[in-house]
Amino acid sequence: MIRVLLVDDQSLVRAGFRTILETEDGITVVGEAENGQVAIDRALELSPDVICMDVQMPVMDGLAATAQIVRRGLGSAVLMLTTFDRDDFLFDALAAGAGGFLLKTAEAEQLIDAVTALAHGDGLLSPEVTRRVIERSVSTPAASAAPAPELDLLTDREREVLQQLATGLTNAEIAGRLYLGEATVKTHVSNVLGKLGIRDRTHAVIWAYENGVVRVGDNPGQPAPPPASGGRIRPHG
Structure with a gap:
């Protein structure tokens, strides 16, 4: 409840x-x-x-x-x-x-x-609010600065999840795009928020744009190719 x-x-x-x-x-x-x-x-x-x-x-x-x-x-x-x-x-x-x-x-x-x-x-x-947040974020000096050192704390998979998260996808949608279990995605999201010191997903979106993880015009929400049998998905970027 x-x-x-x-x-x-x-x-x-x-x-x-x-x-x-x-x-x-x-x-x-x-x-x-x-x-x-x-x-x-x-x-x-x-x-x-x-x-x-x-x-x-x-x-x-x-x-x-x-x-x-x-x-x-x-x-x-x-x-x-x-x-x-x-x-x-x-x-x-x-x-x-x-x-x-x-x-x-x-x-x-x-x-x-x-x-x-x-x-x-x-x-x-809302989508219109998200657009305004992104426009404000990418216009700040931090948006063009060197990558934040906190990114080094993330694994390749956590960075990939952060990219997907920054497009506003839910855990279920990220799981479908990355061919992961929803519980696994939830764990990755929690790890990302904890390592970056971010309160919630909304602020993760802002952080990702401010620190160049994604940029306006990028489309990290595109599905990854399905893994080959026994293979590992190659991280984007």
């Missing part, structure tokens, strides 16, 4: 989100909070899997609350929800450690999918 904490200063919005999420088997709303400070207290008390966090709230906004929740290592994934499609909200949310960013104008199914994705360790950014 995916445990969700709803954080919004408008009770009607929280009620709407609760109704949407609890129509889905496997999701339960364990608590609500009307501002960021209360959200931190509820997160400590309830240990939710996912926190649906509004950006603009009194007392403490969602960005500050997210940063504190991530810094305390509570283990809850934060899905940032906002009415305003603003770049400063998006990039500040990612910098604070949010694992996903969704507009409140999204369809009910998109909210359910986002909560489910974050609960399973995936990041969630």
